[in-house]
Amino acid sequence: MPKLFHLLCSPRADSESLAAARVFLDRFRKARPDWDIDEMNVWRDHLPEFEGYILEAKYARIGGKSFTESQRDAFAIAERMAVRFALAERVLISTPMWNFGIPYKLKHWIDVISQPGLTFRFDPARGYLPLVKDRPTVVILASGGDFATGMNRGRVDLATPYLREALRFIGVRDVQFVPIGPTSGPDEPVRIARDGAHRRLAELATRF
Numbered sequence: 001m002p003k004l005f006h007l008l009c010s011p012r013a014d015s016e017s018l019a020a021a022r023v024f025l026d027r028f029r030k031a032r033p034d035w036d037i038d039e040m041n042v043w044r045d046h047l048p049e050f051e052g053y054i055l056e057a058k059y060a061r062i063g064g065k066s067f068t069e070s071q072r073d074a075f076a077i078a079e080r081m082a083v084r085f086a087l088a089e090r091v092l093i094s095t096p097m098w099n100f101g102i103p104y105k106l107k108h109w110i111d112v113i114s115q116p117g118l119t120f121r122f123d124p125a126r127g128y129l130p131l132v133k134d135r136p137t138v139v140i141l142a143s144g145g146d147f148a149t150g151m152n153r154g155r156v157d158l159a160t161p162y163l164r165e166a167l168r169f170i171g172v173r174d175v176q177f178v179p180i181g182p183t184s185g186p187d188e189p190v191r192i193a194r195d196g197a198h199r200r201l202a203e204l205a206t207r208f
């Protein structure tokens, strides 16, 4: 069964990014009822601390050394997480903007799955090469401010360029960002931003 992988990154019950993801997924399910939707919540699902054996495993691989048994066991967790993502034909990431960037749990997931020999490799002649097959990906980014121009009241959106680069590095280039903002402040601009994003997502989902 083809799979859409949804990485859910807001811990809030009233999350705007999650509400928008639900709009997208409702439409997607109608368009593709035979698809499996695999949801990972970065706040609830286990993410291994990136220290000890798993960290040693990364450095062993970079240094061209074989794993010890403990390193292999620790690395297997990263492998399972990367495979869960890599096996999906479509990806949806719904996330808040936190302090100009992404929540640390999403960064944690990226740190776990970005591994040499797993999602990228290094070739001395050609440099860094991605190992994940490209696939259509939508990123829903909710922010208190409106970052449509990339800036808000002197603040910069670092979440969009960071996520674009982190995904490109492992091979995922076909990424569309759907920002929702402002999500706080006077009602009318919040409603307009929400409605606009929901409309765009409903439309995107039918041809995703």
Ligand SMILES: Cc1cc2nc3c(=O)[nH]c(=O)nc-3n(C[C@H](O)[C@H](O)[C@H](O)COP(=O)(O)O)c2cc1C
Pocket (backbone or CB within 6 Å): 010, 011, 012, 014, 015, 016, 017, 018, 095, 096, 097, 098, 099, 100, 101, 142, 143, 144, 145, 146, 183, 184
């Ligand atoms: C820790 C934290 C940091 C935040 N940093 C920013 C920020 O840098 N820029 C911004 O516009 N909004 C910021 N916000 C507001 C959130 O982006 C906003 O509430 C958004 O709707 C959260 O997404 P969610 O509704 O899906 O949880 C921050 C909120 C929190 C809790």
